[in-house]
Amino acid sequence: MSPSSAELLRQVKSRIDEVDPGEVHELIDEGVALIDVRETDEVAAGHLPGATHIPRGYLESRIEGVVPDRAAHVIVYCASGNRSAYAARTLTEDLGYTNVSSMTGGITLWKDRGYEVQVPRTLTPEQRERYSRHTLIPEIGAEGQQKLLDAKVLLLGAGGLGSPTALYLAAAGVGTLGIVDDDVVDLSNLQRQVIHTTDRVGVPKVDSAEETIKALNPDVKVVKYPVRIDASNIVEIISGYDVIVDGVDNFPTRYLLNDATVRLKIPVVSASILGFDGQLSVFKPYDGPCYRCLFREPPPAELAPSCGANGVLGVLPGTMGLLQATEVIKLILDIGEPAIGRLLLYDALGATLTEVKVHRDPECPICSRPPEEISDEELGVFPDYEAFCAAAG
Amino acid sequence: MATIKIPPVLRASVGNEKQVQADGANIGEVLRDLASSHPATQDQLFSADGELNRYVNVYLNDEDVRVLDGLDTAVGDTDTLVILPAMAGGR
Numbered sequence: 001m002s003p004s005s006a007e008l009l010r011q012v013k014s015r016i017d018e019v020d021p022g023e024v025h026e027l028i029d030e031g032v033a034l035i036d037v038r039e040t041d042e043v044a045a046g047h048l049p050g051a052t053h054i055p056r057g058y059l060e061s062r063i064e065g066v067v068p069d070r071a072a073h074v075i076v077y078c079a080s081g082n083r084s085a086y087a088a089r090t091l092t093e094d095l096g097y098t099n100v101s102s103m104t105g106g107i108t109l110w111k112d113r114g115y116e117v118q119v120p121r122t123l124t125p126e127q128r129e130r131y132s133r134h135t136l137i138p139e140i141g142a143e144g145q146q147k148l149l150d151a152k153v154l155l156l157g158a159g160g161l162g163s164p165t166a167l168y169l170a171a172a173g174v175g176t177l178g179i180v181d182d183d184v185v186d187l188s189n190l191q192r193q194v195i196h197t198t199d200r201v202g203v204p205k206v207d208s209a210e211e212t213i214k215a216l217n218p219d220v221k222v223v224k225y226p227v228r229i230d231a232s233n234i235v236e237i238i239s240g241y242d243v244i245v246d247g248v249d250n251f252p253t254r255y256l257l258n259d260a261t262v263r264l265k266i267p268v269v270s271a272s273i274l275g276f277d278g279q280l281s282v283f284k285p286y287d288g289p290c291y292r293c294l295f296r297e298p299p300p301a302e303l304a305p306s307c308g309a310n311g312v313l314g315v316l317p318g319t320m321g322l323l324q325a326t327e328v329i330k331l332i333l334d335i336g337e338p339a340i341g342r343l344l345l346y347d348a349l350g351a352t353l354t355e356v357k358v359h360r361d362p363e364c365p366i367c368s369r370p371p372e373e374i375s376d377e378e379l380g381v382f383p384d385y386e387a388f389c390a391a392a393g
Numbered sequence: 394m395a396t397i398k399i400p401p402v403l404r405a406s407v408g409n410e411k412q413v414q415a416d417g418a419n420i421g422e423v424l425r426d427l428a429s430s431h432p433a434t435q436d437q438l439f440s441a442d443g444e445l446n447r448y449v450n451v452y453l454n455d456e457d458v459r460v461l462d463g464l465d466t467a468v469g470d471t472d473t474l475v476i477l478p479a480m481a482g483g484r
Binding site: 272299354 | 403
């Protein structure tokens with residue numbers, strides 16, 4: 001007489017080795033082959049860390065590709081331990097695997113025990129369409145796009161440089177954009193700060209920027225910091241970001257940013273503009289030089305005019321901001337050669353782009369020491385230049 | 394004669410030129426020649442003791458002269474000097 005399905009299951013379970021989730025938990029990362037035999041929609045909702053998915057229906061045809069070694073330790077699991085029991089029997093009795101176990105209770109019991117479940121990351125259909133021109137590029141692909149969506153970039157300044165950078169990083173799908181700016185939109189900004197609009201004159205720049213970004217790409221979360229960066233808040237603000245975009249308009253803040261980012265080992269994509277000229281470099285702490293390696297000291301005030309004083313070609317921060325955005329994306333995706341150890345000099349009038357080399361200074365007061373040795377009191381300070389800092393403060 | 398690229402903030406001191414020629418066998422001589430032709434650059438480039446100001450970088454072609462021989466770095470006729478003080482403009 002044929003067995004009932006319940007009887008069959010009992011028979012199968014008596015012939016295979018079963019293992020408790022607690023034991024499986026100990027074996028994660030120990031080189032065990034962990035096979036999830038559930039259906040695709042079940043796996044999409046979450047799976048054991050490091051598990052490989054082979055649906056029960058494809059087990060016989062795909063297992064050898066995943067686990068070629070018949071003596072390897074294989075643990076199979078499903079939702080509650082039944083499908084995995086059948087799978088374990090197949091692997092042991094039909095295919096000759098010698099060390100197979102089925103996890104009792106399946107992922108249901110695993111979760112009840114409070115163990116970690118990984119949720120696979122996939123682009124939504126709308127994201128697949130939005131970012132299709134990215135995912136078509138071999139160096140990016142869906143995986144690279146996911147990296148962009150997971151990335152957190154902080155922009156210091158939503159002004160001339162910050163505006164175009166923010167626009168293109170938002171378009172690219174950088175998932176979190178932090179923006180630091182305590183200013184409000186002014187009519188004279190609109191000649192170059194293209195993230196703002198005429199009807200938002202008087203509105204705080206962080207709010208204005210957020211509105212434009214949300215309309216362009218709702219995937220992007222904007223974190224607003226309507227404050228001035230200084231030694232008392234910089235570490236708290238920059239912590240947790242993957243890359244920082246420096247579009248700051250004064251020296252004290254640039255040096256402060258440098259010292260804090262070296263200590264926290266966060267790369268900075270830095271640009272500056274004046275008139276028709278722009279400079280760009282990437283500072284990756286301990287990998288390349290820092291800002292102080294490049295410019296040991298700030299110049300006196302008369303050699304460091306602001307754009308407000310001297311003017312700037314409106315499109316110039318656009319050019320430099322976009323070069324910054326490009327470097328940010330390269331850093332996130334880890335592709336190409338970021339401008340580390342190089343200072344790019346763009347002359348808009350001449351349409352020339354030249355570069356000079358920047359070396360790590362072995363006597364740099366900041367990056368020639370380990371990060372933990374850089375104290376709070378030293379950030380942004382020049383011990384023999386107090387008058388400068390006092391004037392700046 | 395070597396070519397010196399003048400940064401925006403110093404152009405007013407050299408008659409608004411982006412590039413000037415100057416003579417000298419090494420960086421120091423070339424810059425002092427520049428300063429003698431354009432006296433406004435003297436204090437911008439040199440400190441009172443005749444050393445290059447710490448806030449000015451000078452490059453021989455693409456290399457910072459501080460990693461070469463500083464003011465003693467030899468200069469040839471086809472070489473280009475780039476004078477570079479820091480710029481902070483971002484807005």
